[in-house]
Amino acid sequence: MTATSDLEQLHETWSRPRTFLGWVSDVDHKSIGLRYLFTALTFFLVAGISATVMRTQLAVPNNDLVGPRRYDQLFTMHGTTMMFLFAVPVMQGLAVYLVPLMIGSRELVFPRLNAFGYWCYLIGGCALWLGTLLGHGPNDGWFNYPPLSLARFSPGINIDLYGAAVPLIEVSAVVGAAELIVTILGDRAPGMSINRMPLYVWSVLVMAFTVVLSFPPLIVAGWLLELDRNLSTHFFTPEGGGDPLLWQHLFWFFGHPEVYVMLLPGLGIVSSIVATFAGRKVVGYLLVALSFTLIGAISLGVWVHHMFVTGRSSLGLSFFSATTMSIAIPSGIQIFSVLATLRYGRVRLGVPLLFVLGFVFVFVIGGLTGVEVASIPFDSQVHDTYFVVAHFHYTLLGGVVLPLLGGLYYWFPRLSRRLLDDRLGIASFALIFTGINVAFFPLHIAGLNGMPRRVYTYPGGLGWSTPQLVSTIGAFLLALGFVVYAGNLVWSLFRGAAAGENPWNAGTLEWLPDDAFAKTPVVADAYPLWDGKLKLEASQLSVERRETLGTGTLDALPEQRSVEPGPTIVPLVTASGLAVAALGFVFDPLWVLVGGVIVALALVEWTRPAPAEWDMDYARSGAPGAPPTSWVAESVGVRPPILKGALMLFLIVGVMLSTLLSGYYYAAANAPTWPLDGMDPRPLLLGILSVLLAAAAAGALVVARRRVRAGGAGATWAAGAAVASLAVVAALIADMHRLDYNWATNATGSTEFAITGFMVIVEVALALAAGVVAAYARRGFFNAERFSGLTAVSWLSVFVALAWLPVFVTVYLGTRIF
């Protein structure tokens, strides 16, 4: 084939049908990324409208524009939307679009998972806002603290909507993060060793790890809250031995890292813009990458600073005060890197750089007040006042929104091949920058004057009226700025000047011409378009199927070719099933079963190989000298993406299980006696049987894999593992059935049943996976060359068997130990 026909074939291979079904089946990272961006910006608009209504209400004392009930829903949905539906998804959407382009890959590693995440997000977000428009929106704040959020004090479905939809949305964030990690660590262009990754990609990598470690606890917490509200469990109800503060721990273990999850990509965007507009590499590449990592790591150890006034021990709090203050060091490195890069570069003052300069000013103010509220005595005085509102708006608008707006301006030509209008860009920046400072600086004063947050109105004469009025004027300036910015986007999309391939003369790979898609970029620097050493080599990837090049984690040497799936409706069906389970639970717990069956069937279809994939010649095929496909890579000692994905799954499930175990020990430590109410310890027999059966399932799958690898058949062993896993489920259910207490008895019963219930779900999933690989093994899909699917399931079984150890010690021995 000629080069032109190769390119045409490649575009044909990577295209989708131009029909509605084709649209909902699309799994391409650029399409999904744009959908994330559009959806998140729509939610941003809605949350912004709710903010202007609140600011209008607060403009003058004793105002009655909005009543207290409506105001509660407004501030709850403003925070919930900004945090769950805008800031995280918009950053993730941008990453989904840009990361493959920046690392020289044709696609994310798990495109169907990417689409699944988007559908979860869209369904969850729409459910939240549909409920709000019908008058049933969440109304207890975005943090949703019990006991106010328990059924006794919030009897409507408002909070159920939160407890069902928010975990669904966070599932989207977690799967998105997992696929970004595997892609970044295994799909970079040859030569892009870990020290040559664009800094934006570094920021996304750390952000993704932070998501994987910190978001699962909120998913679990949301489920526990729903159980408390609908099945009378006692995780957060003091009368049953639960503790409302457990929610605060779980929520803020997620909630504070979430701030950095939003901030980190913002810092990455800043690094990209500054380098381009200073015309030089960012000063201190190593230190900037290091500071991203430190910010991500430290963010996991600061959550208790949201609980300084909850009466915890002073020494315990002091650790969190110290870690919170220490985060100023890596944040400071970022700021100094920006300033030094500008100082030593040849600066062009483009509009994206204006937003970066705005970021420096606003974020530094937010950071300084952050150090102040990290001090326990100071925080005790300003806690829950408008000072905190001012602080976090400075941080989030400065660290997230301004870089994002700069980033959208910067990458708009890459997204649309058109330039934004600079006059409108400057006007929008001026309005937004002025609006931020006029809207939020006065709130520091209102807070220091003692004005509490979350009040729908206030009396005059307390020194609060003027700051509130000025703040409202600023909010409208800010809103006007966003309107001008949005108008610029829409106008330029249709009428903007043609941008050309690389209008800013940037140095990273996303600015390669579209035709470079057909080549393999080989890089020798973090800014490959600047160093003159970039090679575009003839690709060894097929043009007739969706192949991406897999490379090593640290040195990015070519290792394998992954064949990615094309358009499919399965991700939408799976997300719909999960939504049926999550949202249906609000009305009847039986919907969980219906949703579970849909998800299970969809996953079976998800794992079904395409007809051509049964042919080993097809599985091996490739250009002479090309690396092996990921189907057979494991047989030559290369770890394929499915196994890296399995490791991410274990990490996520491990964090969820750890959350449940932590809940158990938290309840036990808080109780005067354990088990509560003089309950008898759980009989050991069925617990021991469960552990042995789980170990047997793991052993059977390990044997199945070894047999297949040696050229034999492993179907029977894999089927045996499925049966053993089902036997564990039966043993657990029998065990729960014969006890003289249940989940509703007290916190001991609730925590025990939650852990064993979780293990039931895990064992059912393992049984399903083992059954599927047994079926494929029996039909000859696995052989001595291709067995990675079997390896993944055998790893899962070993992981589950190991997970049984802390579960057994906790559930069966815990009441004997305490």
Place this chain on the structure above:
Amino acid sequence: MLLARLRLVPLALWAGHASIAYGFVAVDCHVRAFGPPSLAPTGVRVALIVFTLAALAVSGLVAVLSVAAWRSREEDANGRRGFTAAFTGAIAAASVVYLTWSLVLIAAADVC
């Protein structure tokens, strides 16, 4: 080889130290509120100091190994080995600073 295995440990120590130390103090204070048995304040401090010193030893070891790896790097055409050694060493050093500061807190602050 040892450095490759320990590379991420200082990060985990930094993030985990505050949580574990906090949990330990919180549990002890709660238990004490319900009466004995509990560790005396001195016992709590000693346990925390031992834990922190152990963490310090590991972080210090990683820092030293990183410096050695950075100095002795060979065949580092793409600069990756030097980068990872410097990266790991800097994180380990930062972890050492945090843990040292924690020792001051443990010695000086009220336990409950």
